[in-house]
Amino acid sequence: MxxxxxxxxxxxxxxxxxxxxxxxxxxxxxxxxxxxxxxxxxxxxxxxxxxxxxxxxxxxxxxxxxxxxxxxxxxxxxxxxxxxxxxxxxxxxxxxxxxxxxxxxxxxxxxxxHIGYQTGWFGLHRRAHLKAGETLLVHAAAGGVGSAAVQLGKAAGATVIGVVGGADKAAVAHELGCDVVVDRRSEDVVAAVKEATGGRGADVIYDPVGGQAYAQSAKSVAFEGRIVVVGFASGTIPSPGLNHALVKNYSILGLHWGLYHAKNPKLIQHCHEQLAELAAQGVIKxxxxxxxxxxxxxxxxxxxxxxxxxxxxxxxxxxxxxx
Incomplete structure (x- = not known):
């Protein structure tokens, strides 16, 4: 072969x-x-x-x-x-x-x-407990992991802000259903998020990028918001200021999806059943x-x-x- x-x-x-x-x-x-x-x-x-x-x-x-x-x-x-x-x-x-x-x-x-959607489901629902009516910010919203999070966020009833790099990816993010799209190459991400949320910030931030994206997340997260750390596609692992998390009352949540295979494999099956139902309904694709x-x-x-x-x-x- x-x-x-x-x-x-x-x-x-x-x-x-x-x-x-x-x-x-x-x-x-x-x-x-x-x-x-x-x-x-x-x-x-x-x-x-x-x-x-x-x-x-x-x-x-x-x-x-x-x-x-x-x-x-x-x-x-x-x-x-x-x-x-x-x-x-x-x-x-x-x-x-x-x-x-x-x-x-x-x-x-x-x-x-599989990987992208399971990661999104666990990150948004198991870790961040995203609720309908909340605002979700997704970094790299046009990518494989980000596009899954966008669709799952919309399915959960959230308002979704997608951050992308470039006009072509912005068009994809709009097609995916993002309510607001921010092009980090031409816009100030933090200012755009503040404007879109009336100064409050995003309730849940989904970050598979790290580096500068995480720095933007810390400045864009709402009171009692949750930042879900998914990966470091930028190649830079940030060092979060825990004093900032303390004074602003937000949570930093790690997500290693693969660990559920060893720690709670039944949740993998449950997640797949949820995803398959959403796919059957045409809510996610x-x-x-x-x-x-x-x-x-x-x-x-x-x-x-x-x-x-x-x-x-x-x-x-x-x-x-x-x-």
């Missing part, structure tokens, strides 16, 4: 190599899946760079989110078990963690309903901006790493299909 492999750490387009390799053999509790679609996530770039919290042995195949098909023909979504990731014709997954692919979604959309061939996977990972994409980019192996 064909699979992309990383033999040394570095930039994705420099270290990912497409090779002919043996089909992986499932271990105890694992299942072999035919990959129908594999979505590109920022952690794939971090894996290539050797900067992710999980460091699989070299060589490994990246690709942390797939829609696959079991040997008995079931269409499922899964997080592949590294080193046998999803940018390949076949991948391995934990049999207990398989989730049914929602029928209304095609393969690429089904794969995209993953934004898949591109579908590329397996041969184009390294370029796709690099573009995601560079912040040059919107929504999700899906890699479609030749043996994959659109449902």
């Amino acid at each position: 064909q699979a992309w492999q990383v033999h040394e750490n570095g930039e994705p387009n420099e270290v990912m190599r497409l090779a002919e390799v043996a089909r992986p053999t499932p271990g105890e509790g694992q299942v072999l899946l035919r990959v129908r679609a594999a979505n590109v996530n920022f952690p794939d770039a971090l894996l290539c760079r050797g900067q992710y919290q999980v460091r699989p042995p070299l060589p490994f195949t990246p690709g942390v989110e797939i829609c696959g098909e079991t040997e008995d023909g079931r269409r499922v979504i899964a997080n592949p078990v590294l080193p046998h990731g999803g940018f390949a014709e076949y991948a391995l997954a934990d049999a207990r963690a398989l989730l049914p692919a929602p029928e209304p979604l095609d393969d690429a959309e089904a794969a995209a309903l 993953p934004l898949v901006s591109e579908r590329v061939s397996l041969e184009e996977a390294a370029d796709a990972v690099q573009r995601v790493a560079d912040g040059a994409t919107t929504g999700r980019v899906a890699v479609m192996p030749r043996n994959g299909a659109v449902a």
Whole structure:
């Protein structure tokens, strides 16, 4: 079978190599899946760079989110078990963690309903307890993680402010349903949020970016607001001023979605059921901006790493299909 492999750490387009390799053999509790679609996530770039919290042995195949098909023909979504990731014709997954692919979604959309939407659901509902009528601020609102949070925020009845970088991404954020869109390249984010909220600030801030975005969040959060720290796509991990959180009465909430697999896996299943119902109602629909061939996977990972994409980019192996 064909699979992309990383033999040394570095930039994705420099270290990912497409090779002919043996089909992986499932271990105890694992299942072999035919990959129908594999979505590109920022952690794939971090894996290539050797900067992710999980460091699989070299060589490994990246690709942390797939829609696959079991040997008995079931269409499922899964997080592949590294080193046998999803940018390949076949991948391995934990049999207990398989989730049914929602029928209304095609393969690429089904794969995209997993990491980004589960992260959004846990961040907004489990951690921040977002309520209808509140204001939600989403950084990188046109990206894969951000676009999921925008849709989930709207589904929860929140007013959503999306922060983006550039006119093209602003247009995407408007299409996603953001009530207010702020282009950080041409606007003062803090001033724009204050204006949009009558000076009060945002009740919940969803931040997968870190760095300057977090600094803006601390200045834009409302009294008793909640900042959900999701990741650091900017490459800079902020050092929050806890004295500022104290005097302004806001909460800083960490979210490591993967930890729920170990600490409370039943919540993963419950979350998926909620997401599948929203998808069936047409309330949420993953934004898949591109579908590329397996041969184009390294370029796709690099573009995601560079912040040059919107929504999700899906890699479609030749043996994959659109449902």
